[in-house]
Amino acid sequence: DQQVKQNSPSLSVQEGRISILNCDYTNSMFDYFLWYKKYPAEGPTFLISISSIKDKNEDGRFTVFLNKSAKHLSLHIVPSQPGDSAVYFCAASSSRSGSDKLVFGKGMKLTVNP
Amino acid sequence: KAGVTQTPRYLIKTRGQQVTLSCSPISGHRSVSWYQQTPGQGLQFLFEYFSETQRNKGNFPGRFSGRQFSNSRSEMNVSTLELGDSALYLCASSLTVAGSTDTQYFGPGTRLTVL
Numbered sequence: 480d481q482q483v484k485q486n487s488p489s490l491s492v493q494e495g496r497i498s499i500l501n502c503d504y505t506n507s508m509f510d511y512f513l514w515y516k517k518y519p520a521e522g523p524t525f526l527i528s529i530s531s532i533k534d535k536n537e538d539g540r541f542t543v544f545l546n547k548s549a550k551h552l553s554l555h556i557v558p559s560q561p562g563d564s565a566v567y568f569c570a571a572s573s574s575r576s577g578s579d580k581l582v583f584g585k586g587m588k589l590t591v592n593p
Numbered sequence: 594k595a596g597v598t599q600t601p602r603y604l605i606k607t608r609g610q611q612v613t614l615s616c617s618p619i620s621g622h623r624s625v626s627w628y629q630q631t632p633g634q635g636l637q638f639l640f641e642y643f644s645e646t647q648r649n650k651g652n653f654p655g656r657f658s659g660r661q662f663s664n665s666r667s668e669m670n671v672s673t674l675e676l677g678d679s680a681l682y683l684c685a686s687s688l689t690v691a692g693s694t695d696t697q698y699f700g701p702g703t704r705l706t707v708l
Contacts, residue, residue, distance in 0.1 A: 522685070523683070523699045580638045580641060585636075
């Protein structure tokens with residue numbers, strides 16, 4: 480049972496345009512969400528996070544939106560750059576469950592074309 | 594500061610063998626988590642160690658085990674290897690327990706191939 484779902488396996492956008500990566504979750508106890516970026520042959524690197532007390536968090540070109548009622552979050556990258564091409568993982572955790580382990584989605588491959 | 598290091602980077606084993614993977618966290622980090630990454634399942638949590646104690650465990654069979662040493666270095670062991678164990682094994686470290694406000698830093702992974 481996938482508690483964190485990234486339903487689109489891949490996305491291709493043109494350089495300079497917006498990339499929107501989506502993530503859905505089923506566990507209502509999740510209260511912290513993170514995005515990781517992974518290049519081939521490297522481990523995932525932390526990108527941006529959001530707590531459930533917020534609905535938006537922005538860091539430079541990256542903005543994460545959280546819709547708690549829909550159990551949905553999205554990562555916006557504006558403007559997209561070729562160096563953003565990577566696999567993006569959405570992850571979630573629950574501070575109330577007594578277990579802080581991160582639950583990851585399956586990842587989505589973003590390709591930004593020059 | 595040096596990042597998370599994992600050894601070996603690549604490993605080829607045959608079914609039935611056992612394997613030990615090693616992870617050295619970032620200096621000062623006390624929590625080490627292990628993940629398995631496969632194309633079909635994405636990143637799946639194996640277990641987390643903090644101060645030499647296993648704090649959390651994912652849904653993996655008992656063939657998967659680990660330990661953490663007093664210097665926070667961690668090892669993961671898989672016994673009686675199966676073909677389905679072929680995956681990228683990632684280690685991540687964080688200052689305290691992995692979770693809501695503490696960023697995890699990942700190593701490059703160990704690519705295990707079981708023949």
